[in-house]
Amino acid sequence: MSTRFRGQNMMTYRAARNRYDTAVFRRAGRSGLDLPAISLGLWHNFGPGHLFEGQRAILRAAMDLGVTHIDLANNYGPPPGGAEETFGRILATDLRAYRDELVISTKAGYDMWPGPYGCGGSAKHLTASLDASLRRLQLDHVDIFYSHRPDPTVPIEETAGALAQAVRRGKARYVAISNYSPAEATAAAEALAAHGVPLLIHQESYSMFDRHVERPVTEDVAWRGRPGAPDRPARAARSLLETVEDLGVGLVVFSPLAQGLLTDRYLDGGVPAGSRASVGHFLTPGAITADYLARARALHEIAAARGQSLAQLAITWLLRDQRVTSVLVGASSVAQLRGNVEARHAPPLAAEEIAAIEPLAVDTVGAV
Template structure:
């Protein structure tokens, strides 16, 4: 059955704030949309399509993928490619479409890590799955200590020069690795434009040097898992739900042993502050990630449209008082 022709909301740019990605000319929405676990070819297409369309109508222009997102691996890119052909084609130039390679993409010695062969082959496969000539950002998904950084960065530089990606970045690199990667690729005439890293209230590693490095190197920074896979939402305030993926973790998901009663009690206390701000816990957690201007964007995921609509409302209050920030730190540190 054919779908009604999609017409983008003409008000989609009216409220979403955009931030410059480091010292580049690229602007990103403060909230981006990721297709990590709910957008494989095994998922219900109608629901996935509606989430993507609604995200775009709400001003989300950056869509984050990777070669191993699904399930199965590559499934998210195939699904996104279909929506792109059938609904988003007139809007391609309004979008920042990103993908990555670095984790296992296929069997054998050439389908993983950071070699030139793997990165270029993977991007070619990703472009084919999505029906694109280029992506806007291509990331090396994780550092590979067994491949010389010159080879990995050389592949990224050549990908930009070939026109298969407009910008390149790295993900899950330490501050030291990020700085070295930036130095190496800059010597090849291409900047490292962006870093993507895990960041949320319970995981603050980027504050130990990475924020300073991206500022020094003129890079943007994007946070993934800003809601701790649902822990920083109202869903867990009453304990771990029986149908949570935490109780039956998927690839890359946190396990139930991580979500302790102490952690849930902290969320309950944080929720009190959120309510005083007229926000949900999820909205406050997203705003908290964005409190530092060096954070260019946060990537949200979703399994239904209503979650996207709720989370985007975080943009209605992105400022914190010093008292609020101190109270949040006290809760996170177990002081109260």
């Protein structure tokens, strides 16, 4: 059976009836929103530079697996905007009937167009960027709209006001932040609360090889001196994990596999053609050190003893902490997506397994 859409014949997609039978969801902080424990991020694997049918197959598979949260940003691609445009096409042709089952997020804050309003945390940029994202996505609203990064040149009240305005205009259901320090996250939550809009999520990198969210951070004096920052004594050092718990905010994790270092790809010591290390944008061949290989191979052995891949173990390790609402995974194939999603059903890590992982799970220079 086929249906005609914009002059093209396309097979009608119907999501698997059992898509929620084995799905796992977690509540985002103290909100009423549940997110899948493993979500799909469309960072550098969606856009015109990739095969459209392959991207379409990944999104269909995600829906069939109950992976209902799709994470985007205005600058994802390449080129910037490419991921939103591609997802918008597939949403219109395949997933429109399931829009109310999906949680679609996008972000603004990084470079998108020339001039002073093409990036940052101003109301001008955030508002214009969200409107452009909605056009690319072919939507009238997103479920979650993020401030993608803090902007030390803009009062947090202005950034928070623009996020709150997106909710009031009906263009976002919830608002969130990404890449904020604990002090910045607290200030953003307080500024949003003044508008009667709660902060839903903080999105941050976290993996076995990038554990900065666990470390206490002393409030930056420069942050307290930025425009609009409240004049108050510095607070006690808090980690980001402690901060989101205190604020009742969910934590969505990106780069859970440390740009591929927590996969089987480099275990033989080589750098495969086409891998992120070979391209060198976010990971360089210099990261494949003897120390890295020793730790990765030891983690691989722990994973194998559990019947898991190294990537699956890395995801299971993150989900051990209930403060982690969802882990964002990318996927270049349906098989890769399915393999990562299997981690949601792994047995919890035993105390002795966590103890064995601990000396191996340390920050790696160049991992993220």
